[in-house]
Amino acid sequence: MFFQDIVFWVLAVVVIGAALGVVVVRDLFRAALLLALVFVVVAGFFVLMSAEFLAVVQVLIYVGAISILFIFAVMLTRDVRQGNLPNRLQIPAVLLPALLLAALVVVAVTTDWRPIPDAQQERVDLVQTRSVSIVSEDTLDRVGVSTADEREKVREAGLADLLIRDFVLPFEAVSVLLLAALIGALALARGRGS
Amino acid sequence: MSLESMLIVAAILFCIGLYGALARRNVIAVLMSIELMFNAVNLNLVAVARYVAPRGIQENIASVLTGQVFAVFIITVAAAEIALGLGIVFAMYRSAATVDLTEATQLRN
Numbered sequence: 001m002f003f004q005d006i007v008f009w010v011l012a013v014v015v016i017g018a019a020l021g022v023v024v025v026r027d028l029f030r031a032a033l034l035l036a037l038v039f040v041v042v043a044g045f046f047v048l049m050s051a052e053f054l055a056v057v058q059v060l061i062y063v064g065a066i067s068i069l070f071i072f073a074v075m076l077t078r079d080v081r082q083g084n085l086p087n088r089l090q091i092p093a094v095l096l097p098a099l100l101l102a103a104l105v106v107v108a109v110t111t112d113w114r115p116i117p118d119a120q121q122e123r124v125d126l127v128q129t130r131s132v133s134i135v136s137e138d139t140l141d142r143v144g145v146s147t148a149d150e151r152e153k154v155r156e157a158g159l160a161d162l163l164i165r166d167f168v169l170p171f172e173a174v175s176v177l178l179l180a181a182l183i184g185a186l187a188l189a190r191g192r193g194s
Numbered sequence: 195m196s197l198e199s200m201l202i203v204a205a206i207l208f209c210i211g212l213y214g215a216l217a218r219r220n221v222i223a224v225l226m227s228i229e230l231m232f233n234a235v236n237l238n239l240v241a242v243a244r245y246v247a248p249r250g251i252q253e254n255i256a257s258v259l260t261g262q263v264f265a266v267f268i269i270t271v272a273a274a275e276i277a278l279g280l281g282i283v284f285a286m287y288r289s290a291a292t293v294d295l296t297e298a299t300q301l302r303n
Contacts, residue, residue, distance in 0.1 A: 004195055005195050008195035008199070008200075009195075012199075012203045015203065015207060016203070016206055016207065016210070019206075019207050019210040019211070019230055020210055022210075022214065022223075022226055022227070022230060023210055023211070023213055023214030023217070023218065023223070023226075023227055023230075028220060028222060028223060031223060031226060032222075032226065035226050035229065035230070038207075038230065038233065039233065042233045042236070042237060045200075045203075045237055045240075046240055048195065049200070049240050049241055049243075049244040050244060051240045051243075051244070051262050051265070053262070054236075054240060054262055054265055054266070054269075057266065057269055058236075058269070061269055061273055062229075062233070062269075065273065066229065066272075066273065066276050069276060069277070069280055070222065070225070070226060070276075070280075072280075073222050073225075073280050073283060073284070074222055076284065076287075077222065077283065077284075077287045077293045086217050086218065086219065087217060087218065087219045087295070087296060089216060089217060090217055092216070093213055093216035093217035094213060094217070096212065096216065097209035097210070097212040097213040097216075098209070100205075100208075100209055100212065101205055101206065101209040104201070104202075104205035104208070104209075105202055105205060108197075108198050108201035108202055108205065109198055109202075113197055113245065113246050114246055114247050115197070115245055115246065115247060116245065116246070116247040116251070116258070117247065120247075120251065120255075123255060124244075124251075124255070124258045127255055127256065127258055127259060128243070128244065128258060128259060128262065153254065153255050153256075154255055157254075157255045157256035157258075157259065158256075158259075159259055159262055159263065159266070161256070162256055162259050162260075162263055163263060163266070166256075167263050167267075170267060171267075174267055174270045174271065177270070177271065177274055178270060178273070178274050180274075181273075181274030181275075181277050181278050182274075182277065184278055184281065185277040185278050185280070185281035186281075187281075188278070188281030188282055188284070188285050189281045189284050189285070191285065191288060
């Protein structure tokens with residue numbers, strides 16, 4: 001637990017510093033690299049919070065694809081010299097996030113969250129860490145899942161199962177959205193004349 | 195490491211992203227700030243899924259995964275958004291030879 005706390009605070013300091021760098025640094029290329037660092041650190045947070053599948057997805061999609069896209073965009077538009085200029089809205093642009101941050105912190109601290117009961121913590125960890133529904137009898141015994149009915153439930157609970165069972169409609173909608181975005185991006189990037 | 199500290203870190207990340215989206219002139223910098231906000235929201239969702247007991251936890255253990263499912267959807271939407279956003283940036287750069295938001299006035303009048 002103590003080790004996790006240390007990792008958490010190190011990651012927190014790195015992510016806030018890198019995020020500040022992204023919005024403050026004038027050289028856009030460096031900002032893009034700092035953004036990749038933010039993505040990696042967020043993947044670290046996901047591992048800390050037993051969301052391993054999301055951490056892998058984060059590294060694949062954000063670090064692998066989106067950062068590269070940003071770096072391409074920075075290089076292709078050649079405004080690196082001019083850089084990351086601020087606009088004329090500095091005061092409202094600082095005030096609004098500051099107010100929002102204050103409100104969010106107050107809500108996070110004062111709300112009475114209902115934590116997961118200690119007896120179920122290991123079971124929840126097991127369910128959240130897995131993304132497919134294969135789990136051995138020994139593991140189930142260790143987290144105290146003994147009856148056949150309970151075993152069935154824990155076995156069935158997986159991210160992939162949930163995606164194609166309870167959330168199948170949004171899943172399909174997102175697939176169509178991705179396809180539409182792909183075609184739209186192609187049409188936009190290709191231009192009218194060529 | 196607790197739910198509150200995780201939520202506060204995500205809130206700080208979100209507000210930095212919001213500041214960047216409001217205060218920058220370069221379109222690419224604004225898109226980067228929007229990605230920061232998406233990541234903060236994902237952190238929030240996963241943290242709440244990790245620490246807070248959902249209503250149906252006794253009947254259905256799979257309900258503790260709902261936050262992660264939402265995060266998967268947000269990652270997908272963010273990828274679509276960034277592909278389209280950069281497509282628009284390239285189109286704008288080709289027609290106006292700039293990526294400065296204050297000069298993006300072609301739609302005026």
